[in-house]
Amino acid sequence: MDLNKKYTPQTWPDHPEQVTMEGKNKFLGFWLFLGGETVLFASLFATYLALKNKGPSGMEFSTQTLFELPLVFIMTMILLTSSLTSVYAMYHMKNHNFKGMQLWLGITVVLGLAFLALEIYEFNHYVHLGFNYSQSAFSSAFFTLVGTHGIHVVVGLVWIILLIVRNAKRGFSLYNAPKYYTASLYWHFIDVVWVFIFTVVYLMGVVG
C-alpha cells in the first residue's frame, strides 16, 4: 500500500495516529519513553531538593534572593498557552485540516522560542551575578534541572520545525500523522515538567 495515499475528510480515520501498525508502535513506544523521562526528571528534582541552598561555606546566593516571580510568571503563561495551541493543532489534524494544523504548530513554535529566549536571559542574568554552574552544589543542581528542561524545549522545537518543513508539501498521510501526534505529546510533557519546576523550584524557593 502506498504510504502517501491521499485521504479526504470523509475517509480520514478518527484516530489517524493509531491506524497502522507503525503508528500503534510509535504511540506505545513513545509513552514508554515518557515514563522513562519521568524518572529522569524525578532524579534531577530529588538532587535539586537535596542540595537546595546548600554548598560550600560563605554562600551568598539563596532561592529567596535569586528568583524573580514576574519573569517566571510570564514564562509559565507562555508555555501553558503553547500547550493549548498544540491541542488546537491536533484538533485540526483529526479534522483533516492540514493548513490549520501547520499554522497552530507554527504558533506553538513561536511561543516555544519566546520561552527559550526568556530562559536564556534568566540564566545569563544569574551567571552575571556570579551564580554560575560551578559556584556551588546548589547552583549545579539548579542549572542541571532547569537546563535539562530547557534542552527538552530545544529538542521539541527542532522536532516540530522539522515536521512542519518536511511535510509542508506532502499533506496528511497515515505515515506522518503518528509523527505529528508524538511530537505534540512530547510538547505537552515539557509543560508537565515545567508545572513542577515553577512550583517546586521557583514558588517554593521564594517562599523558603
Added chain:
Amino acid sequence: MSHDAQVYVKSETEFNYIKQKRRKDMRGQITTFAIMIFFTLIAFTAVAADFSKYLIAPVILLLAVVQVILQLFYFMHMSEKNHNVPMYFLFVGAFFGFITILTFLTIIWWG
C-alpha cells in the same frame, strides 16, 4: 506492510456527528486550559501574598498535581480509551520518581 490500513468512507450523518463531537471536545479542552490558568494564578498570588509557608507549600503542590493530571488526561488524551498501557508506563515512572525524591530527602538531611 506495517503501514496498511482499511479505508472506510463515512456517511454524511457519521461525518457530521464526529465533527460536532470534536468541536464539543475542543470546547472541553479550552475549559481545561482556563482551569489550568486559574490554578497558576492562585499559586502565584498565594506566594506573592506572603502567607505562612506551611500553608502555601501544600496548597501549591496540590494545585501543581491537579494541573498535571488535567494536562495528562485531557491535553495528552489519557482519559480516552486505549490508554491503559500508557497509563501503566507513566504511573510506574511516577512511582519510582516519587521513591527517588523521598529517598534523597530523607537519607541526606534527616539523619
